Amino acid sequence: MDLKPGSRWRSAVCDTEVIVVRAPAGPVIFRIGGAAVCPADADQDRPTADRGGARPDAALAGGTLLGKRYTDEASGLQVLCVKAGAGTITVDGRPAAVMTPRQLPASD
Amino acid sequence: MNIALLLEMAADGAGERVALGPRSGGASYRELLRLARNSGEWLASQPGQRAGLLDGNSAAVPLLLFGSALAGKAFAPVSYRLAAASLHAVLERFGPGVLVTAPDAALPVPLPGGLVVKAREQFLREVRRGAAGPSTRIPAAEDIAALLFTSGTTGAPKTAVLRQRQLAAYIIGTVEFLSAEPGEAALISVPPYHIAGISAILSSVYAGRRIVQLDAFEPRAWVRLVNEESVTHAMVVPTMLTRILDVLLADGERLPSLRHLSYGGGRMPSKTIETALRLLPHVDFVNAYGLTETSSTIAVLDPEDHRRFAAGGGAGRRRLNSVGRPLPGVRIEIRGPGGKAVGPGVSGEVFVRGEQVSGEYLDGARLDDGWFATRDAGYLDADGYLFLDGRLDDIIVRGGENLSPGEIEDVLLEHPAVREVAVVGLPDPEWGERVVAVVVPAAGAAQDAAVLQRWVRERLRGSRTPSRVEFVPSLPYTETGKLLRRQVRDQIHVRLAAIIIGLDQLSDARTRSRRPSATVGNRARDRGRNCLVTGCCVT
Numbered sequence: 001m002d003l004k005p006g007s008r009w010r011s012a013v014c015d016t017e018v019i020v021v022r023a024p025a026g027p028v029i030f031r032i033g034g035a036a037v038c039p040a041d042a043d044q045d046r047p048t049a050d051r052g053g054a055r056p057d058a059a060l061a062g063g064t065l066l067g068k069r070y071t072d073e074a075s076g077l078q079v080l081c082v083k084a085g086a087g088t089i090t091v092d093g094r095p096a097a098v099m100t101p102r103q104l105p106a107s108d
Numbered sequence: 109m110n111i112a113l114l115l116e117m118a119a120d121g122a123g124e125r126v127a128l129g130p131r132s133g134g135a136s137y138r139e140l141l142r143l144a145r146n147s148g149e150w151l152a153s154q155p156g157q158r159a160g161l162l163d164g165n166s167a168a169v170p171l172l173l174f175g176s177a178l179a180g181k182a183f184a185p186v187s188y189r190l191a192a193a194s195l196h197a198v199l200e201r202f203g204p205g206v207l208v209t210a211p212d213a214a215l216p217v218p219l220p221g222g223l224v225v226k227a228r229e230q231f232l233r234e235v236r237r238g239a240a241g242p243s244t245r246i247p248a249a250e251d252i253a254a255l256l257f258t259s260g261t262t263g264a265p266k267t268a269v270l271r272q273r274q275l276a277a278y279i280i281g282t283v284e285f286l287s288a289e290p291g292e293a294a295l296i297s298v299p300p301y302h303i304a305g306i307s308a309i310l311s312s313v314y315a316g317r318r319i320v321q322l323d324a325f326e327p328r329a330w331v332r333l334v335n336e337e338s339v340t341h342a343m344v345v346p347t348m349l350t351r352i353l354d355v356l357l358a359d360g361e362r363l364p365s366l367r368h369l370s371y372g373g374g375r376m377p378s379k380t381i382e383t384a385l386r387l388l389p390h391v392d393f394v395n396a397y398g399l400t401e402t403s404s405t406i407a408v409l410d411p412e413d414h415r416r417f418a419a420g421g422g423a424g425r426r427r428l429n430s431v432g433r434p435l436p437g438v439r440i441e442i443r444g445p446g447g448k449a450v451g452p453g454v455s456g457e458v459f460v461r462g463e464q465v466s467g468e469y470l471d472g473a474r475l476d477d478g479w480f481a482t483r484d485a486g487y488l489d490a491d492g493y494l495f496l497d498g499r500l501d502d503i504i505v506r507g508g509e510n511l512s513p514g515e516i517e518d519v520l521l522e523h524p525a526v527r528e529v530a531v532v533g534l535p536d537p538e539w540g541e542r543v544v545a546v547v548v549p550a551a552g553a554a555q556d557a558a559v560l561q562r563w564v565r566e567r568l569r570g571s572r573t574p575s576r577v578e579f580v581p582s583l584p585y586t587e588t589g590k591l592l593r594r595q596v597r598d599q600i601h602v603r604l605a606a607i608i609i610g611l612d613q614l615s616d617a618r619t620r621s622r623r624p625s626a627t628v629g630n631r632a633r634d635r636g637r638n639c640l641v642t643g644c645c646v647t
Contacts, residue, residue: 005463006109006249006273019109021280040246066121067285080280082117101284104435106294106315107370107396107405108307108343 001037003030003077010040016064016085024075024091033087034060056087064089070096081100109276110249111248112148112177114314115141121286121316128170128319130337131293137313140170140489146238150231151206156222158205158255161300162195162213168228169300170309171235172208174256177272178243182203182252185301189587192216197375198257199223201267201470215398249273254306255470256400267470268400278403278464281312281437285352288317294341297322297330297348302588304343304373307404317341327351331361338365339609343396345373347589350380356387363388372396372405374590375496375514375522387419397431397494399482403464407440407494408432429518430493438462441479442487442495455487455510457500485512501606502593504533504541509571511543513593516574520545523560525553531574531595532603543606546576546596548583555579578603 003009003020010017011032018032030037035039055061064070066084071077072091078090078103079096088095115137118127123138135143137520151159151172159176161168161184169185176183186198188210196216199207208231209215215225227252253275256268294312296319298305312319320337323329325348331332333339344352349371351427355361369384371422392411396445409432417428434440439447447500450456467480474480497503497512504511513531520529523638528548529595533541545564549555557577565573578600584592 006277008109008246010424019113019280039248040210063579067117081505083120099205101117102436104282104284105370105394105408106311106317106341106368106396107282107372108304108311 001027001030003028008040008058008082009037009079010083011056011085011087013056014051014061014064014085014087015083016081016083016087016089017083018064018070018079018089020077021069021080022071022076022078024072024077026075027066028072028075028077028091030077031060031090032064032085033057034090036086052091055075056085060088060090060095061086062088062095065098069099071099072096109280110177110251110272110284111253111276111279111310112144112174112247113176113276114279114310115144117285118313118316125290125316126318128167128321130320131318134318135167137316137372140174140213140310142173142315143167143235144174145234145240145242147171148178148243149238149240150235151175151181154206155224156204156206157181157608158184158203158207160186160202160205160207160223161568162186162188162207162215163210163228163300163321164188164323165296165300165305165536166228166232166323167321168208168231169305169321170313170319171232173306175235175307177251177253178247180247180251182255183306184255185299185303185305185398186257187299187587188213191601196220198265201257202255222588230390238508244412247272249276250470254301256301256306258400268466269468269470270403270466271468274305274403274464274466275310275498277437277462278307278405279314281462281464282316282405282435283311283314285314286316288312288315291338293318293320293337294343295320295330295333295337296343296346298343298373299324299588302345302373303398303400303404304345308343327355331355331359331363334366340365341368341370342366343372344369345589346371346376347374347381347585349376349384353383353387363391366391366393368394368411370394370396372398372488373588375498375517379521381414381428382418385414387414395431397426397486397496399468401465401480402438402460402462402482403466405435406460406462406464407434409493427489427493430489430495432494433492434460434494438464440488450487452488455485455497458482458484458486458494458496462546497521501595502532504531504543506533506536506541506543507539511572516543516545516564516568516572520547520560522567523563525556526560527551527552527553530583530591530593530596532593532600533610534597534601536575542575543572545577546583546600547577547579547582557594576604628640 013033013035064081119137119141126134127137127140158301206224253272254270317621393414395409396405397407439461441459444450444456461478465474498514516531536542
């Protein structure tokens, strides 16, 4: 799995979709809701509405928030949630943390 | 990453909020997304790969911008103020596609092949009638998002290419999603073919800030719209701010709803920004430096910097003339003539790198290991504030010393007798180049060259003092307010040659000039007379 900046991924078990903002320093196991993610780039079809009945792991169903950035300090991975869902984002089993919003002035 | 995603997210997170138009009756994000999808479907049915626009600001701009993203076509806004020959040349470069036009657009006859013209109202009617659903495919990150035909003030005109991933990276890197408070509204008055016209739409949508549009900039209409629509945010280029301040001073308006004003797109005279800070103490000012080829802003001087530096003296105050510090995710480096990075305080060419940097033109990319050469000259100070000296080609080299025309212009503009000024370098047998100031005098002011020369000498080093001051009724600018410095230089060169060598030899001087003007001869003659009357000086 190449988590390069700008690449888009979706959960296999909830509605969550993310875009990689910063790549991890090395290979990591990146999951949402306890399940491996699927690529969601231009050549991929969108998933069916019910995903064949798959659901997040009950222990990893904290949910994701639209427009929030999530980060894993240990690996440096940073993702932006572009579609909210019920699962928890994990990196090598560690739940990713919501980043506090930056205060950048509007410039255009 | 594709800019269509930004609108999808806004519609998902704040579907009912007003996105575009008046506070009551404007289109919501949900409605804007619906129309953008219809526009995408409409564009997909049109021939060619361009979604062109020859028009000012209207709902057609965001609909073509997002619609083309969904359709995998390139949004290609063209200046509606181009002269017929230039417009024809741009449309030749444009390629096959559709061109949505203003009601009164004057099109070249015959049109270049492969171009389909649609009137704006017809486009909007057909898009409103559409019934496109959500696409089943995710639009591509590598697609061209926008083609911008750059002005070429210092070189041949170019067609800049901005890809989806670059514009999207710029927004995601600089704007916090739905960070706008309810009631915020951004007034867009820069033309759609200016990079800031595009980035303002994207930033506003992603921040959840309502967009108010002014078809074409006019200072009184701008002030009226700010008041009528309770506008909180706006972006202007320096000439626009100068004209807005004239209206504020004349009418006593103080724009109570405005909270945030960003400016960029050219050097802001100190006098203008200091007047603005004084007249509008309730407004946050942001100086944004960026280029078309960098997907807009790469460095900002933020409101806190403005207040701190305006209040302070000496070195601190100088930073009010800087363009601030690089945005997170953007690296800026100054390189010397040998191509090596130089340290703080040393001038050189500004290089930039980052995900938002395209550095690409239709005939190929110009990136070197990700670095883009801006052709701007400048330096970074010890704390990383970027100071610009102007375009590299405009730097005056006098006796081996590099002089920034902008620095000298700034000082001259502080003089009450100066309304506008262009400082240029002309060939000089002794010094290589000499400094000449071309001044538009303030109304009723005396045209006294010696006074202005003394003014500069007292404030800057002697080498920066103009060896000659010429007075002219007006200076040439691009439609977005950039000084056409090369044109000034060529015309003044011809004029001075005429004065020095005698009018009968003017035709020789014309041949030497790169851009001769048919009226130069007469003006040079008039100038010659005025020169004797007002006593313009050669030192």
